[in-house]
Amino acid sequence: MTRKKFDIPKMYQSPIIRKVKEATKIIDPMKKDLEPTVLDFGPVQFLIPRFFGFCYGVENAIDIAYRTVAENPDKDIYLLSEMIHNPTVNEDLQKRGVKFLFDTDGTEHIPISSLSEEDIVIVPAFGTTLEIQSQLKEVGIDPYRFNTTCPFVEKVWKRGKQLGKKDYSLVVHGKHRHEETRATFSHSADHSAVVVVLNPEEAKILADIMTGERPGSDFEKYFGHKSTGGFDPIKDMERFGVINQTTMLATETQEVMEILREAAIKRFGEANVLDHFADTSDTLCYATNENQSATLALAETDADLAIVVGGYNSSNTMHLVEILEHHFPTYHVRDKGELSPDLINHFDQWDKEMKRTRDWLAMKESPHKIALTSGASCPDILVDEVLLQILEYFEDTNKVGDVISPFEEKLEPE
Ligand code: SF4
Structure with missing residues (x-):
């Protein structure tokens, strides 16, 4: 798909991050390099991933x-x-x-x-x-008149419909109460038997029911509330494909696909698997893939901590946090208002509550290295504001203009 130019209100555009992103696009037009960008302010450095923010x-x-x-x-x-x-x-x-x-x-x-x-x-x-x-x-309102449904979500629905026409059932990898998964479920249920699985653990339960290693009654227990009425895990899983809520971890969707493909092989034999399991990997969203791959590259750096900016109900933001927190202390904040020099308020997705961490900037060595990124629904300006806020906590930092000028030089004059 050719990248359309959108009219984004000025208040969401950012003087710092936008320039870094624009310059990186020019330096690496084929999107091959996932190396994070280092913004070196002297006593503090920010490590910025290759892809993040608005999709x-x-x-x-x-x-x-x-x-x-x-x-x-x-x-x-x-x-x-x-x-x-x-x-x-x-x-x-x-x-x-x-x-x-x-x-x-x-x-x-x-x-x-x-x-x-x-x-x-x-x-x-x-x-x-x-x-x-x-x-x-x-009530006389055309639901398509002011429709902002993402074309990549619609692509998932279209693929599901094609499969439904060929009598495939659909397994949706997603959070069953999330708006997108509810929408995808509804569109899919119009033509197919549908079941939602949350993660590879649930996919394994479904796989075991399919292959008879678990009793069929387990289906009702685990999936009764998130499947179409009368879903029969033996009959309806004879031919199926996996589609996803586009913001789930792409690696987890692939794991879910693999677990269920293996179950299909066990049941029907390797030679026949293509008749029973549809390859739907082409429906995974490009932005989710890019942002998560860039976050994995960010996780490989020697940052001291990470800050992920985004809404506390944003699924894709939570997945970025999930990737980074295996590597360093990671704080999910909605905006700069959550920060002070010795205390940070941040959302803990596992306990589903706000936490307060003291001395979050107390690091042993200088320069402090902070990985900084944001979810796909977060305006870049909020990332700029967090960066500028943190700079205020340090003395003798390099000027923003000096740090950004190598990126500005790459850009066309406005
Ligand atoms: S994450 Fe992907 S599917 Fe979701 S809105 Fe962004 S581009 Fe669309």
């Missing part, structure tokens, strides 16, 4: 949403739910009068039945369910 789908959604708000000052504008999982962007849209119909887990705030055909409803980047699409149509 195609998020830029597309922001472009459409802000254009819709600007062009329709007299209309009531609604978003089905958070447009992307970033509080800064969502709060700004709410300040501009946009109202949310549902919250992230599907709880209704404003009934669709109370809307009129004059109203505007923006479908978020995750897409929405067929049920909500028909409720909108019932």
Whole structure:
């Protein structure tokens, strides 16, 4: 897909990170080099991954949403739910009068039945369910008129539909309450038997049920609440493909595919596996792949700690944290407001709560090396602000202009 140019509001653009990203694109147009960039401020260095931040789908959604708000000052504008999982962007849209119909887990705030055909409803980047699409149509609202569903999510749905036409069932690797997985489930259930698995551990349980190593009754226990009615793990897993919530760890999706492919081989024999297991690896999202690969390269550096900027309900941000925390202390923060010189507030996805860590910058040696990145729904400006905030905690740092000028030299004059 050719990279479209999107109109991103100036307030989300950043004077530092944007220049680094633009320059790296020019230096490495074929995207071959995953080596992180070092921004050397003297007593502190920031290690910036090759890929991070806004992806195609998020830029597309922001472009459409802000254009819709600007062009329709007299209309009531609604978003089905958070447009992307970033509080800064969502709060700004709410300040501009946009109202949310549902919250992230599907709880209704404003009934669709109370809307009129004059109203505007923006479908978020995750897409929405067929049920909500028909409720909108019932009140006279076209769900495709202001649709920001990411084309890479739609690609997953299309592939699922092709498989459904050939009588394949679908295994969705995702979090079953996440908006995107609910949307993908709904679109898939229109043509296939569907079951959602969260991780390789659950894939193994499903595989064991398929091959008879676990009783069939375990299906109801583990998957009854996240599969289509009457799903039969023996019959419906005779022909299947795996699709994913696009922000899951790509390596985990591949693991889920491999576990279930092995089970298909065990059941039907190696020679017949292609008749029973569809190769869907081409549906994995490019941005998730790039961002996670670049994060793995960042994890290989000798950073002292990592900061990941992003919403606390952002699935892709949590996966970046998950990669980095195996290598160094890693702090997930929504913005610079969580930082002070001797204390950092950060989200712990495993305990699902905010934590406070003291002396987080107390490192033995200088320069302090800080890996800094952000999720796909995080505006670069928030990363700039975190970087500038940390610089304030150090004396005698190199000037930002001096550190950035080698990158500016690579760019075309604006
Ligand atoms: S992560 Fe991928 S699928 Fe999700 S919005 Fe971004 S580009 Fe689209």
